[in-house]
Amino acid sequence: MHAISYEAGVAHWQTVSELPSLKDNEVSIRVAWAGINRADLVQKAGHYPPPPGVTDIPGLEVSGTIIACGAKVEQFRQGDRVCALLAGGGYAEEVRVDARQVLPLPEGIGLREGAALPEVFSTAWLNLFMKGQLRKGERVLLHAGASGVGTAAMQLCNAFENPCFVTLGSEQKLARCLELGADAGWNRHNGSFVEAVNEWGGADVILDPVGGNYLADNLQVLNADGRLVLIGVMGGGSAELDMTQMLMKRQRVIGSTLRSKSPAAKGTILEALYTHVWPLLSNGKVSPLIDRTWPISEVEEAHAHMQSDASIGKVLLAISDEE
Incomplete structure (x- = not known):
């Protein structure tokens, strides 16, 4: 699997160790897009380490397609297009995450826009x-x-x-x-x-x-x-x-912080979004606002853009060419 790793503070898109075995309550997502958040920049600078047990790969939100479901996951199927709220690991070709931290894309929202929603x-x-x-x-x-x-x-x-x-x-x-x-x-x-x-x-x-x-x-x-x-x-x-x-x-x-909350707590927030906000996204009353996008190979340029405080809305990274 390819993912972003840092050497001497510089990002590299390279082969990393494989993900651990899929747990019963998890889904595996083939990542299409990842959102950039200021927390990623702070982590890169060494001031915001991931919670215990969470990968060092940055990235707190993604969109993509489910490629596998754990034995106890009932609400999703292989092939579902989803977005996910993560504690880390989004700058990668694949993520595994508790199914409670995943939502189906709102009607009419594609994978690109979907990555601008969860965080x-x-x-x-x-x-x-x-x-x-x-x-x-x-x-x-x-x-x-x-x-x-x-x-x-x-x-x-x-x-x-x-x-x-x-x-x-x-x-x-x-x-x-x-x-x-x-x-x-x-x-x-x-x-x-x-x-x-x-x-x-x-x-x-x-x-x-x-x-x-x-x-x-x-x-x-x-x-x-x-x-x-x-x-x-x-x-x-x-x-x-x-x-x-x-x-x-x-x-x-x-x-208030979000990243370190438990999967159950994040699931409660996502349930509220699904009830109150997803219908607004589907009917166009609320829309994800995307500033610019970069391919994952140009993550340093994307981070520099966010660091410059020039963005209006979300900055995204394209992991694949799926829309």
Whole structure:
């Protein structure tokens, strides 16, 4: 089997050891496309190792075709076209994964688009609706609004009638997000977002992959009984916390990660996606937003593009030529 492995920090598409035997609760997927996530770049830099027992091969989401099913798998058959949420291993010709972490492609969605679904929509759903307990009409602040997670979360806000405000890094990204349905936005290079968000009405739920010095500003715009869900620390892992303000406004700060969750927990999230989001994808009310694609042999160029913060939506790797 071919997969990406790293030598001295450089990616190589080469033969690796064969996968272990298929477990009774697993399916084997011939990978067509793999999604790139910022976690892949952090892992490559040595700061985000995979959970214990998980392969060092990067890649947290794939689409492809099932080529084998374990003895206890009943919901899938050989030949099914699916997408899967992984803890690692997606940059490869084949993956084996617990069947609870797999979903059939939504009607009308091909393999290319399917690879742009599992990680970002799982992250958005988990943190807005499960952790953040978002209710109809509540206002949402999305940091990194033009990212894969941001564009997925923005569309879910629109679909479930939640106004959203986005922050991002360029006027081009802002214009694109407004076209996609954001109610308002702010270019972070213009300074703090606090005044603009408060004039907009503040936020009941904030989805923040930045952390660091965003904490103080987030609490300034978070409404009473608001929930700040922290999903990353791109801006740093330390900040001062105004606990008096938190007490007076009954604010909650929630930390959340997806990768290390158990197959059962990931299965619960995917079940919710299948019920609430897959119909929206099938009827076109929600769509995967793909920025660019590269062949797996050019993974370094694809990573450099994501690292440059130039992407709007998902960046994908083509493992095979299947669409």
